[in-house]
Amino acid sequence: MTAPPASPAAPPLLEVRDLAVAFDGDGGTLRAVDGVSYGLGEGETLGIVGESGSGKSVHVLAMLGLIPRPPGRVSGGRVLFCGRDLLALPERALQRVRGAEIGMVFQDPMSSLNPAMTVAAQIAEPLRIHLGLDARSARARARDLLDLVRIPEAGRRLDLYPHEFSGGQRQRVMIAIGLACRPKLLIADEATTALDVTVQAEIVALVRELKREIGMAIIWITHDLGVVAGLADTVQVMYAGRILERGPVDAVFSDPRNAYTLGLIRSLPDLSRGRAGRRRLRQIEGSPPDMRHPPPGDPFAPRNPYATARCRTEAPPLRQAPGAAPGHLVAAWYDLPALIAREDRA
Amino acid sequence: MRAAPSPLVCVRALSKHYPLRHWWGGRGSVFRAVEDVSFDVFPGETLGLVGESGSGKSTIGRAVTMLNPPTAGTVAFEGTDLATLSPRAMRRMRRRIQMVFQDPYAALNPRMSAGAYVAEAFRLHRPEMGRAERRDEVAALFRRVGLDPRLAGRFPHQFSGGQRQRICIARAVALKPSFIVADEPIAALDVSIQAQVVNLLQDLQEELGLSYLFISHDLRMVRYLCHRVAVLRRGRIVELASSDALYGNPVHPYTRALLGAVPVPDPAAERARLRAASAAPAPAIPEGGVLTEVAPGHWVAASKPEDHHP
Amino acid sequence: MSGAEIGTTGRAAAPPEAAPRREPGGAGAFWRRLRGRRGALLGLAIVAAFAVLALGAAWIAPYDPTATDWGAVRAAPTLAHPFGTDEVGRDVLARIVYGARASLGAGLTSVALAVALGLPLGMLAGYAGGVVDGAIMRLTDALLAIPFLILAIALAAFLGPSLTNAMVAIGLSATSIFVRLTRAQVQAIAAEEYVEAARAVGNPPWRIALHHILPNIVPAILVQATLTIAAAIIAEASLSFLGLGQQPPDPSWGSMLNTAKNFLDQAPWMAIWPGLSIFLAVLAFNLLGDGLRDALDPRERP
Numbered sequence: 029m030t031a032p033p034a035s036p037a038a039p040p041l042l043e044v045r046d047l048a049v050a051f052d053g054d055g056g057t058l059r060a061v062d063g064v065s066y067g068l069g070e071g072e073t074l075g076i077v078g079e080s081g082s083g084k085s086v087h088v089l090a091m092l093g094l095i096p097r098p099p100g101r102v103s104g105g106r107v108l109f110c111g112r113d114l115l116a117l118p119e120r121a122l123q124r125v126r127g128a129e130i131g132m133v134f135q136d137p138m139s140s141l142n143p144a145m146t147v148a149a150q151i152a153e154p155l156r157i158h159l160g161l162d163a164r165s166a167r168a169r170a171r172d173l174l175d176l177v178r179i180p181e182a183g184r185r186l187d188l189y190p191h192e193f194s195g196g197q198r199q200r201v202m203i204a205i206g207l208a209c210r211p212k213l214l215i216a217d218e219a220t221t222a223l224d225v226t227v228q229a230e231i232v233a234l235v236r237e238l239k240r241e242i243g244m245a246i247i248w249i250t251h252d253l254g255v256v257a258g259l260a261d262t263v264q265v266m267y268a269g270r271i272l273e274r275g276p277v278d279a280v281f282s283d284p285r286n287a288y289t290l291g292l293i294r295s296l297p298d299l300s301r302g303r304a305g306r307r308r309l310r311q312i313e314g315s316p317p318d319m320r321h322p323p324p325g326d327p328f329a330p331r332n333p334y335a336t337a338r339c340r341t342e343a344p345p346l347r348q349a350p351g352a353a354p355g356h357l358v359a360a361w362y363d364l365p366a367l368i369a370r371e372d373r374a
Numbered sequence: 375m376r377a378a379p380s381p382l383v384c385v386r387a388l389s390k391h392y393p394l395r396h397w398w399g400g401r402g403s404v405f406r407a408v409e410d411v412s413f414d415v416f417p418g419e420t421l422g423l424v425g426e427s428g429s430g431k432s433t434i435g436r437a438v439t440m441l442n443p444p445t446a447g448t449v450a451f452e453g454t455d456l457a458t459l460s461p462r463a464m465r466r467m468r469r470r471i472q473m474v475f476q477d478p479y480a481a482l483n484p485r486m487s488a489g490a491y492v493a494e495a496f497r498l499h500r501p502e503m504g505r506a507e508r509r510d511e512v513a514a515l516f517r518r519v520g521l522d523p524r525l526a527g528r529f530p531h532q533f534s535g536g537q538r539q540r541i542c543i544a545r546a547v548a549l550k551p552s553f554i555v556a557d558e559p560i561a562a563l564d565v566s567i568q569a570q571v572v573n574l575l576q577d578l579q580e581e582l583g584l585s586y587l588f589i590s591h592d593l594r595m596v597r598y599l600c601h602r603v604a605v606l607r608r609g610r611i612v613e614l615a616s617s618d619a620l621y622g623n624p625v626h627p628y629t630r631a632l633l634g635a636v637p638v639p640d641p642a643a644e645r646a647r648l649r650a651a652s653a654a655p656a657p658a659i660p661e662g663g664v665l666t667e668v669a670p671g672h673w674v675a676a677s678k679p680e681d682h683h684p
Numbered sequence: 685m686s687g688a689e690i691g692t693t694g695r696a697a698a699p700p701e702a703a704p705r706r707e708p709g710g711a712g713a714f715w716r717r718l719r720g721r722r723g724a725l726l727g728l729a730i731v732a733a734f735a736v737l738a739l740g741a742a743w744i745a746p747y748d749p750t751a752t753d754w755g756a757v758r759a760a761p762t763l764a765h766p767f768g769t770d771e772v773g774r775d776v777l778a779r780i781v782y783g784a785r786a787s788l789g790a791g792l793t794s795v796a797l798a799v800a801l802g803l804p805l806g807m808l809a810g811y812a813g814g815v816v817d818g819a820i821m822r823l824t825d826a827l828l829a830i831p832f833l834i835l836a837i838a839l840a841a842f843l844g845p846s847l848t849n850a851m852v853a854i855g856l857s858a859t860s861i862f863v864r865l866t867r868a869q870v871q872a873i874a875a876e877e878y879v880e881a882a883r884a885v886g887n888p889p890w891r892i893a894l895h896h897i898l899p900n901i902v903p904a905i906l907v908q909a910t911l912t913i914a915a916a917i918i919a920e921a922s923l924s925f926l927g928l929g930q931q932p933p934d935p936s937w938g939s940m941l942n943t944a945k946n947f948l949d950q951a952p953w954m955a956i957w958p959g960l961s962i963f964l965a966v967l968a969f970n971l972l973g974d975g976l977r978d979a980l981d982p983r984e985r986p
Contacts, residue, residue: 439884441884461888465886465887465888466886469886472885473884475880475881480876480877481878481881483878483881483882483896483899483900484878484900485899485900486895486899494882494885494887494895495885495886498885498886498887499886542881
């Protein structure tokens with residue numbers, strides 16, 4: 029797979045700088061996203077991995093103006109998309125960006141599709157709103173889009189309603205809607221989580237093919253390391269509203285530098301290992317922090333067996349990991365490879 | 375499959391049908407959620423039940439525990455046909471047969487404290503137990519599943535998902551049952567919590583000699599946890615074998631497709647897998663068939679016995 | 685972390701993108717939410733004030749509410765009689781204070797009766813299902829087809845005029861509301877997984893109903909009861925207005941209005957004060973009910 033990391037000369041397609049999102053609630057303010065910065069190049073696929081409360085979905089919704097306000101609010105930062113700050117755009121302009129330049133696919137295709145509208149009408153909607161197509165050409169393009177996402181007999185199925193499609197086909201329709209206006213960026217938020225594993229495999233294969241054909245950039249948000257491994261050029265691990273590690277996908281998986289990343293990879297059982305040869309799963313202790321009362325310092329420190337005194341008091345910045353591949357960034361005060369090597373010797 | 379020890383749970387020709395009503399109110403055809411499913415669970419064994427949504431795996435879990443009794447077939451527990459028990463006798467039987475549910479957010483009564491929830495098992499089945507003894511037992515269970523006993527007075531919303539599932543597990547093992555049906559017990563949990571719960575289930579199995587029916591769509595965890603695995607498709611078992619045999623030598627095309635679809639958390643290997651998968655045409659998956667033993671203990675659904683030669 | 689979940693709908697198969705979900709919460713969270721609603725607090729304050737009047741009537745009322753004074757018949761408000769007097773010289777303020785007993789008493793008693801009958805019937809219908817459900821619900825439907833007030837008047841006329849009979853009539857008329865609500869709530873809760881979990885651990889049906897379903901439907905019943913008290917106060921006033929409730933010379937706001945209608949031109953204060961009292965009491969219970977509904981609303985806790 030070609031991995032086009034954004035060249036330093038060209039400005040990236042998307043640049044997130046110090047984005048912070050807060051929710052005001054009964055129990056005080058919750059800092060859901062706490063200073064997130066990264067860039068995304070044209071045609072790059074970024075896999076964002078994280079679990080509940082990691083901020084992986086919230087920060088994307090916030091930059092598209094999709095978090096409910098109140099209680100949510102963007103409490104700082106900038107999001108530059110093709111040079112414009114999305115956070116400073118008026119709602120109308122943002123709507124244009126959302127439908128036309130950034131496509132979106134969410135987890136649950138059933139609740140994202142309108143059950144009372146035919147599939148053709150729902151695919152045609154962004155085409156008519158954003159591209160100003162007339163009914164006929166919008167319909168023709170809707171048909172092409174259904175072909176594109178490999179829905180058989182697209183012409184015949186245009187006038188069906190969402191419930192007449194299977195779960196996987198509904199997600200294909202969602203992808204068709206997301207790609208309708210040829211966006212430069214497609215954001216998929218847990219797009220295959222609700223699907224069966226065989227259907228997930230089909231959708232992942234489809235997205236890989238579409239990427240080759242169309243060349244859009246992708247942000248793929250998931251909790252599944254396996255899906256990210258196959259899809260992403262760059263992977264970014266988020267936890268408690270921060271990026272803990274980020275880098276080329278091969279580098280991060282083969283040489284994880286943050287203890288959380290390592291814990292996630294290690295806690296997965298090995299599919300090729302028989303019952304006799306297996307060892308106890310290496311679990312990550314503890315639970316994710318209550319974001320109303322985040323721990324001081326490195327948010328993963330309370331669960332991290334490698335944490336140092338400094339981790340518990342001071343949050344580490346995200347910076348180039350020493351001795352790692354270029355662009356492999358980590359937020360950690362400790363040197364994970366050295367610690368693991370010492371552990372292995374012992 | 376029929377090894378020396380006698381099975382703890384013996385399921386034979388289990389079916390669950392739901393009548394489909396026509397829109398004008400008349401009786402229509404039936405929906406066959408589960409059709410002619412048979413399997414045994416041996417003492418101390420974990421039997422995995424895998425399949426995709428709509429395969430009937432949860433329906434089987436609820437039929438085996440008589441929460442939603444089967445339409446046809448028998449479920450025998452230590453030789454007793456559960457369907458013949460009176461409601462009262464079945465309730466007494468529940469001290470031996472317990473269940474862990476998928477969604478620990480939904481399985482806990484929001485207005486019952488965690489301690490009271492666990493203590494309910496004792497209230498129901500050990501009425502002679504005094505208040506102090508019950509409190510001590512609950513505290514011991516809390517410690518056993520990795521919860522601070524001081525949290526017993528708290529209500530479900532004050533716990534995280536992983537903690538809630540620990541509360542459910544504490545109640546399930548409170549009466550030292552011999553059989554637990556775990557219906558997707560880790561599916562709703564965060565990735566970093568899943569291994570904790572799987573390890574806990576496994577430790578409890580060793581301590582108490584439990585048998586599990588582990589229902590899951592997580593093929594990776596099933597491989598890790600289960601001694602034997604049954605693959606379900608559209609309400610029928612298409613393949614049943616020891617975990618090693620099933621994963622090492624899957625015979626049924628559906629099992630192969632299922633296992634082949636599991637993503638690998640290794641970028642180079644995963645990309646190679648995806649390339650290979652997109653190059654190979656999707657195999658035709660035969661419908662129906664009779665379970666046939668292709669190797670000792672390895673059963674595969676085959677329309678004609680000679681279809682499968684491993 | 686409410687509200688942070690859009691997009692990633694919390695299907696159980698996926699870890700929802702949020703910290704522990706907020707749920708029902710203890711009494712503390714409930715009071716915090718209720719305190720945040722000014723309408724509910726105002727309602728609560730008015731209800732409390734009327735309750736003080738009703739309970740402390742003997743000490744608060746400046747006169748005996750039935751003592752006549754032929755020297756001050758239909759006297760306009762003065763310092764001695766701040767709300768004026770009625771057609772036989774009784775102090776209107778004293779009668780309003782004592783009338784609060786009849787009105788609030790009727791409201792509370794009749795709704796208590798309606799809940800006492802409706803809750804068990806509704807639970808039976810919702811939980812047992814089948815023929816029992818069918819029988820209870822057809823009867824309830826029949827009763828619901830008749831407007832509440834008309835039914836109360838008909839029943840009160842049948843039972844004979846007295847305050848007690850009025851309360852019974854209002855209570856019986858309101859019962860069907862609670863049967864229907866309880867049944868719907870029971871059916872919703874019975875489908876919850878924790879009820880299945882309760883069965884799985886070996887709870888007998890009566891214990892599931894009492895320990896697992898009932899506590900979870902109480903909030904909805906409480907809200908409906910508060911709103912129904914407001915309706916019951918109007919109903920009592922209407923029955924008394926028609927002479928079917930409180931019997932003279934004992935005061936009730938409705939019977940005071942009944943008398944006052946003959947003297948609207950000469951002594952409007954006779955009508956204004958009971959009318960205002962009814963209005964305030966009904967408003968207060970409605971505000972309180974709405975506040976409770978918001979504070980207990982399950983949608984508040986994603």
